[in-house]
Amino acid sequence: MSRREPTIYDLARLAETSASTVSAILNGTWKSRRIGEETATRVLALAKDLKYTLNRQASGLRRKRSGLIGMLIPMHDNRFFSAMSQTFERLARERHLYPIVVSTLRDPKLEAETARTLISYQIEYLLVTGASAPDAVSRICSHHGIAHLNVDLPGKLAPSVVSDNRWGARELTAKLIERSTAPRAKRRNRFCFVGGIPSDHNTAQRIEGFSDAIAAAFGSLDGVDVDACGYEADQAEASVRTLYERMGGLPRGLFVNSTIALEGVVRFLKTLPLEEVHQCTIGSYDWDPFATCLSFPLLMVRQDIPGLLGKAFEIIDSGRFDATEIIQIRPELVEA
Incomplete structure (x- = not known):
């Protein structure tokens, strides 16, 4: 007989707290809810022991948030863009966001198609990196109410963070x-x-x-x-x-x-x-x-990849996507 999967209510009962508290801890919003670190640690340990897996799609429907963040890059087989995707994933996970990285081959049609597909999966944010037509992607995101910004190549319709x-x-x-x-x-x-x-x-x-x-x-x-x-x-x-x-x-x-x-x-x-x-x-x-x-x-x-993406995530953290300024990050000169 198959073993029943643990539920959020099981975790709440074992942790001696409410289901809403467990939900906030699992989706990463517990600090803003002023839930104690001891409680968070106890719930996360129980979730790990019971091999509890959060159903992010269902959770997203309930909270109208998915916890997903997307990034478009031109290609994976390039050191600059592969390093960008690695840094992006680390910074996203630090914020309890789940990163999705897709290459679009510098093809404007593929950029637009990919943006629409990611939006259909209810991403919360999109970083448009090195896109050949960033403003076209901005129009799609704005139409669907998706917070977004440009990295590496600037656009005119969203904040942009680029190298100097x-x-x-x-x-x-x-x-x-x-x-x-x-x-x-x-x-x-x-x-x-x-x-x-x-x-x-x-x-x-x-x-x-x-x-x-x-x-x-x-x-x-x-x-x-x-x-x-x-x-x-x-x-x-x-x-x-x-x-x-x-x-x-x-x-x-x-x-x-x-x-x-x-x-x-x-x-x-x-x-x-x-x-x-x-x-x-x-x-x-x-x-x-x-x-x-x-x-x-x-x-x-x-190029200062941590600086570029660090500034991009500062914009995400602030929630201010209305400014269309271009923020420039200085690179460094090195010798092989």
């Missing part, structure tokens, strides 16, 4: 200039920007920062020194190969916009003599610890 891309790019470029040596060939005495999408907010801000530093050091920026060829590794590899052929060698400095683009750049650099590669000072806007294994020095910008 212009500052980070300016700092990286200034350091590339400082550490570089002018080559004998004048046509190679240039600093080049490779990767990203011109219409993308982050790329545009990084180009601005790159331009600021170049203009401060040399007085002008030649447009052909910027090739926002896309984020794919193959595109970056082709871009650097074309650059090499046009200049008759590598430029004085190379700014690579993302570690995805860096993969393609490294593939091309492996075809060259190492001493030639060392004549070019290289930097990447984004960080990967495996860069320490490269055979040449690499400067990197490491």
Whole structure:
């Protein structure tokens, strides 16, 4: 004969308290209800001993809250976004929220479809991270009354928390200039920007920062020194190969916009003599610890993921989603 599953009333009887108190403890709202920590500890221990599982769907219907929080990301197989999802899950669980992370492949239709699906599961909050069409997702969320905000890429209809891309790019470029040596060939005495999408907010801000530093050091920026060829590794590899052929060698400095683009750049650099590669000072806007294994020095910008998501959860905790300001978090410059 199968064993009967324990109920919330069983826990209340064993803990010598009310069912509503047990419910508040299990759904994480006991502190706001001013329930004592000793009682909470006793109930949670009993729930663990009895292997009690909260029916979150039923609980959500009763309380009109599900305890679910969603996050859209472009992809999982990227160190930046995988680290974002891990930090998101930790911060959500600290607040007794249950995280759901879904990749949408930078596809606006998939972003909208996924947002609608998550809303159908009664999520309470949605973090729209790196979305290609954040305002379209905002309209869907607002229509259904879902609290939401943007992370990494900003929108105009919800609060946004992003890296200070212009500052980070300016700092990286200034350091590339400082550490570089002018080559004998004048046509190679240039600093080049490779990767990203011109219409993308982050790329545009990084180009601005790159331009600021170049203009401060040399007085002008030649447009052909910027090739926002896309984020794919193959595109970056082709871009650097074309650059090499046009200049008759590598430029004085190379700014690579993302570690995805860096993969393609490294593939091309492996075809060259190492001493030639060392004549070019290289930097990447984004960080990967495996860069320490490269055979040449690499400067990197490491975005502050705890800072970005910490600020996002401050907004969630405050409940103030009406402001549409863009909050910028400064990254840090590191060397592999």
